[in-house]
Amino acid sequence: MSELDKLRKKIDELDLKILELLNKRTEVVLEVGKTKQDKHLKVYSPERERAILERLKEKNSGPFPTDTLRLIYEEILSASLALQQPLKVSYLGPSATFTHLAAKRQFGSSADYMPESTIKEVFDSVSRDKARYGVVPIENSTEGIVNYTLDMFVDSDLKIAFEIMLPISHNLLSKTGKKADIKKIYSHSQARAQCRGWLESNFPGIPVIEELSTAAAAKRVSKDTSAAAVASELAASEYNLQFVEKGIEDNKTNFTRFLVIAKESLGKTGRDKTSIMFSVKDKPGALYLILRPFARHRINLTKIESRPSKRKAWEYFFFVDLEGHIDDKGVRKAINSVKKECLFFKVLGSYPSAE
Secondary structure (H helix, E strand, O other): OOHHHHHHHHHHHHHHHHHHHHHHHHHHHHHHHHHHHHOOOOOOOHHHHHHHHHHHHHHOOOOOOHHHHHHHHHHHHHHHHHHHOOOEEEEEOOOOOHHHHHHHHHHOOOOEEEEEOOHHHHHHHHHOOOOOEEEEEEEEOOOEEOHHHHHHHHHOOOEEEEEEEEEOOOEEEEOOOOHHHOOEEEEOHHHHHHOHHHHHHHOOOOOEEEOOOHHHHHHHHOOOOOEEEEEOHHHHHHOOOEEEEOOOOOOOOOEEEEEEEEOOOOOOOOOEEEEEEEEEOOOOOHHHHHHHHHHHOOOOEEEEEEEEOOOOOOOEEEEEEEEOOOOOHHHHHHHHHHHOOEEEEEEEEEEEOOO
């Protein structure tokens, strides 16, 4: 037996040990699931999953890469949960949107994913217990906030349970993969804006037609050899399309932030954010009076956005993200002070800050 054969034999033996350990782990997971059901506890425990991933990250001494280890364990955890109780997750569809990719990043491949046509339908699916969680886009690092998602929180009782940061890379896809065949391009408005410079330089004069999503654009192009779509790699696979060009986004550090909505927020993790919304009294210095308690309690505000209330002319809702959990002493004191100066106030949720 050659040295290479000996090494391969050792790998085969290790693979069998890994398989044996995975099955032993699964047996324990099933016992945990039964115990939770007997005690009427929730099967899904995101706090526990995060603790497992953090512990493995700290203990990994290499050479196996930590990022890859995390991805593998996210799938192990997803499969384990599916054996206990299928987790239903709705998202802004159709299949192969970036929101779909974000959902899979958070919940793994074994969750039961349900595409919805609009952001409102995602909120409705969670409110009516059709899904346990919903995933919606909230902002892009290049093009800014998704206003419709903010508006949905005004009348909704749902909470933010997680945030997801997803690097966004756009591709130009078509049936043939040939630039010369393209007479029109389909894209979602956000994707078009993120690729505006590249499209203008490479396809001047070619009309770019708006679609409901990048996946919808890819689906349309799958039936038209004269068209191309700005969409994800997953869409290329989903709709059997060829790459005309990869990575056409103007900003190569292009990220989109997504929110996971649920009926409840999570407990403290030690690295949390809290999102709030409020409207202020119409008087000089009103916004200053709102922001001052956060400065006094040394709380960092990471985002502030305003939206027309749509209830009264020139009345606005403010949306604020801040560092810390609602159960933190300083955050609680600041919020209690802020409420006194508000016409309307709502905590949208405390949740783990995305890495």
